[in-house]
Amino acid sequence: MKMADGVTMLRRNRPGTKAADFCRWPDQPFEEMESTLVVQQYIQQQICHDPMNVTQILTPPESQDEGVWKYEHLRQFCLELNGLAVRLQAECHPEACTQMTATEQWIFLCAAHKTPKECPAIDYTRHTLDGAACLLNSNKYFPSRVSIKDSSVAKLGSVCRRVYRIFSHAYFHHRAIFDEFENTTYLCRRFTSFVIKVGCADFTLNSSCFRPDRAIHGGSEMIPVKDNEDESCFLVTKHSPWRGKYKRIFSIGTAGVTTYNPTNMEITNRWPYSDFMGALPGPNANHGQVSLA
């Protein structure tokens, strides 16, 4: 490295730097970083170091504020997801993927609009990333990158949830792209671990989320399995005309839908798909309300 010989080494990508040398400077210990963007610097440095070492990347430095740690990681996920979006633009045409789906059972509505819309998958992807960029850069919710209000940290959950659907769509509908992207970035694996490890509280408590423990085995959580294995689970609030609202884990399996009681994991109901007439997004579909008939 050319610049390493100087008395003070400056970590810069000067004009003329070759792509291979971009950001290839010796690691700077976290304690020595001084700017207000230390956490981003640290995360990017770790990723640059070894994108495969997910554990290392997700381990916060000592006494790191948790909110900022989550926030900066989510920024980094959205940043890198641009790479997936670029690849999807080439293949995920609105004519083919008219709706944002992962496993055909759910249509995800795009929350970027005033009233959530059934955007085609590619628009969903772009709008979700654009919306996340606006939210995560919002001066209102995230005025500082050094400390973050608790109320704003809560916002991160919804971003996680939507971002995850982009991975899901790519996985189920554009597998080649997903694999190619995943093999260079390890992004989905990192994201899955992130959600489990950092435990976006929101992410597990809110409705219509991937249940994290199903997503543990790096990427494999989305592989369709035989018989009725639970494919994806959601903690939902059931609106029953008889019993009011109550929490259930809602699981979409390959052969049917199962609901569990979250307190004791007992199966409360199970319906084969043949029993359904359809699944319709409810009036508050952006909050994950779905009517099953």
Added chain:
Amino acid sequence: MKVPDYYYLPGMEDNSSQNHNGQLDPSGGGNVSNKQNDDGSQRTQYSIPGILHFIQHEWAKFELERSQWEVERAELQARIAFLQGERKGQENVKSDLVRRIKMLEYALKQERAKFHKLKYGTELQQGDMKPPVFDDVVTDAKLEADAPFTSVSNISWRQGRQLLRQYLQEIGYADTILDVRSNRVRSLLGLNNNAECEENLNNSSPAVNGNESSNKRASETQGRRTPAKKTQPSSITEAMILDTEAAVMANFEFLSPDVDMDDDDDMSDDLDDQQDDETDDVKTAKRKNKVRPSVLCCQFGVLTLRIDFQCLMMNEGLADDVDAEAEEVLNELNLLTESEDAQNELRAPGGSPSMGFATSSRRPMGALGDDEGLDSSLGLGELAQLTVNNEAEAAYDQIASSKEAYRKMWNAKYTLRSHFDGVRALAFHPTEPVLITASEDHTLKLWNLQKTVPAKKSASLDVEPLYTFRSHTGPVLCLTMSGTGEQCYSGGLDGLIQCWNLPSPNIDPYDSFDPSVLTGSLVGHTDAVWGLSIHNQRMQLLSCGADGLVCLWSPQNKVPLLSTFSSPDDGQPTSVDFVHNETNQMVTAYNSSHCVIYDLETGKPVTRLETSQAENISQDKQINRVVTHPTLPLTVTAHEDRHIRFFDNVSGKMVHSMVAHLDAVTSLAIDPNGLYLLSGSHDCSIRLWNLDNKTCVQEITAHRKKFDESIYDVAFHPSKPYIASAGADALAKVFV
């Protein structure tokens, strides 16, 4: 007899020591001392005198506190009185202004009627042709009573001032307080003489405490000073002018009491001269108007208003943040003149110091004198509107025309936040307030400065991006926009140059994906593309990459790559630009600090600029950016060693070299007229330079550091008064 030596509290010696003497005898002790004895040795300090002392001590403490509270109460009462006085002052200012507006309206109507009569020979039928009636004044509402009317209103002003003065005296808002406040202002300003005062009319300086008070101070001072300055007027007109002059003087004196009155006189003369120079039509009109008192009344109204603007500006022009200030002024005016919309609008231009009051007041004056402007439907509201609409344009004219007097100070206005990583480059639309940013987060974003997010409090507005360009698979490093504003080109770490069609600046940010925005890629570089430059007449594009190549493209062609240049001895090219005053040349800068002008036809070097005189070629000296002057044979280079260097294109000689920043200079931009140079640096600041004398006109700290980088790019808007900076902190900022 023993008096404990701790009884030194004032006023206690006499009776208290008396009491103690009696009780000092242990046997004579009452319950307390008995108890003490019972309790044993550890409590023996609880003697009667001790307790008494304690109580007395407490009492004294309470007394002290009580007196403190009393003082506090008195202070608060004074504060209340002060605030009430201020309120009264505000009300006076308000009614004064309302009165002036009414006068203006009335005079306008008169003029209109006269004009109509002259033109058509008939009386114009308009609403009420009565002169305005003021609450506190008994006005004879006769039409022919022009002169009496002016005198009456004049009297009413004086009455108002007198009242205010009386009130101030009543509440003890004495000269000392005023002096204290003016001292504070002066210390904030750090100025003591008139010249600087005048400069403050034109330039903005650090903020003084709230507008309200400064606004009020002006009027108060007027009230305070005027009677002293009054002389026997030979005519009412003169009296009025004198009065106004006195008010102006008073204001100047208020800012600089050390200076004697002669200076003040000169000062106000200068001021008047200046005004008159700027508004010739006003002056002629004014002379003419001595014959026509009704017009005079109106003219004078404008004049006083203008002077008031000046007073206001003098105080408010001190503000650090012009926009916030202007906004506050507007708000304040809203309060002041709740029902007086027209007045509010009329005064609005005066509230924005950078715009210059002269223009704003000239407009209505021009309209008054101008027959065409006197469309019969033209109300005062529209008149004022006219001013507001022309404001920005006029201000820019002034920058161009009189840069001495109106040296523009740039202030951060818009913050573009939506990128996830450093913003590497930005480019303005040639005509619209639209720009594109290119970021290390792999995207480019389109912004329309007219579509801002309503922000609370903050002086700078947030803009939300309209469109996100996605195609690069790595950081986007450079960007350039075509002269038509229809295409833009971006170069990335992925070695590609992407060609984009600009979506409409009014696009819905969440519109559906339109693949036709990306029109194609220019493939030729095998490594990161670091520099782009476009030539609008030739429709050609230059790029330079880390593969050592400089490529000339014609993006519209079937085979876009026209030619490539490489010069391995010079190192990696870092930046490239067309030579604008020559038809067929380009300049390329290298990380070896070399800088070479090539002929585009032959591909041969024309001039090697003498950049490496110190012969210390290291990375420290690398050139980060090279730009050429739009009209002169001048090349400017930004160096890693903190220097900006200027070269003559013909001789290759260095014309000037200067340490321009505290850290590496990363970016340069020359304004479209070739007068100013803008530079950005990793020292977090951007600097504006006068190209004539190479002096720094303004420095703005704009961005924060990420690792050892801060600012990547700066730009001038090609036709509008905007400048912008892009930083490693993922933000771009636009200054106005």
